Amino acid sequence: MLATALTGAMIAISFSAPPGPVTMETIRRGLRGGFSPALRVQLGSIIGDFMWFLIALIGLGQLAQIAVIRGALAIIGVGLLLYLGFCGIRDTFKSAAPGVTQGSAIDMKQGAFRSGLAISIANPMAIGYWLSIGGTLVATGVAGQSGGETASFVLGFVAGTFAWAFMMAFAVRFGKQILHPNLFRTINFVCGAALMIFGIALARQMLS
Template sequence: MIALFVSAFVLGLIFNAAPGAVFAETIRQGVRGGYRAALLVQIGSLAGDALWAVLGLVGVGLLLQAESLRVPVGIAGTAYLLWLSIDSWRASSVEFGGQVDVSKVQKGALRAGVMLSVTNPQNVAYWASLGSAMGAVGVHSPTAAHYAIFFAGFMVSSFVWAFICAALVARVFRNASAGWAKLTYRACAIALLLLALSSLRDLVSASSAQNKKVSVVVHRGTV
C-alpha cells in the first residue's frame, strides 16, 4: 500500500507540474494578486482534479466512454482557454493603471482554477488510463482500498504542489514593475492561445480517427 501511495504521489506531482493552462493562469493571477491569488488558482484546480478522480475511481461509466466524453469537455476547455487568452491580452493594456481590487482578483482566480481543471480533457485521459497505472505498480486486481490509497496519494501531492507553485510564482513576480507585468500578461495570453489551438488540433485529430474507425466497422459490416 505504501508503494501505491508513493507512486500516486509521484504521478500527481508529474501531472500537476507539467506546464499547461493552470500554470499559465497561476502566473497571470499571481502577477496581479500575489501569493494568495496564485494559490487560489491552484486550490481551485484541485476541485476539478478531485471530480475527475472520483468519476474515474467509482467507475460510474462515464470514463468507460472516454472518447465521447473527451469531445464536449475539449470543446468547453478550448473555448475557455480562448476567452482567458483574450481577457489576458486585453487586461495587459488596462490592468495596471490603477488600484487592484484584491478580493475580486482572488474570486476570479479560484473560479479560473476550477474551470480550467474541470474542462481539461487531459484529466479524462489520465483517469481513463488508471488501470494501466495500477498495473505498473503490481496491482492487477484493485480493490476499493487500492483506489482510496491512489486517490489519497494523488490529492496529497496536488495539495503540496499548490503551495509550492504559488510560492515560486509569488517570489519571482512579487516585485514586478508595471512594464514587466504587462509583458507577462501578454506572454500568458499567447501561451493560453497556443494551448487552445493545441487542444483544438487534438480534438480534430481524435474526431478524424474516430470517424475512420466507424467507417472501417461499417465497411466490414457490409462486406
C-alpha cells in the same frame, strides 16, 4: 502503506508539474493578485483533477469517449481558454507594475477557483491522461491491494496535488516581488497568449 502513499503523491505531482493552461492561469492571476488567487486556481484544478481520478479509479473512463460529452467539454474548454487568454493580454496594458493593489487582488480572486475547476474538467490533456497513462498507473497502484493500501494511495495522491498547489502559489507570490515592470508585463502577455494557443489547439483537435 507509506510506499503506496508516496507512489500516489508522485503520480499526482507528475501530472500537475508540466506547464499547461492551469499553470498559465495561476501565474496570470498570481502576478496581479498575489498568493490567494493563485492558490484558488490551483484548488479549483485539484477538484477537477480529482474528478477524473475517481472516474479512472472506478472504471467509468469510457463515458468521456461518448461523442456528445467529449464535444461539449471541448467546446466549453475552447471558449474558456480563449476568454482567459484575451483577459491576460488585456491585463498586460492595465498596469506596468507587479504590486498588488486592493482592486487588482479583488479582481483576480473573483472566479479564480471556478476558472481552475473549469480548465481542469475541460482540459483535453487531463482527459487523455486519466483515460490512458493515468488510468493505468491508478490501476497498477491499487490493483490487488487491501482497503488500507487503496486509502493510502488516494491520500498520497491528494497530498501530492495539494503540495504542488501551495508550491506554485508560493512561487508566484514571492517571484513577483523581484520582477521588473517590463518583465511583469511580458510574462502576463505570454501567459495570455499561451492560453489562447491552448484554446486554438483544442479547437483544431476538435475539428480534425
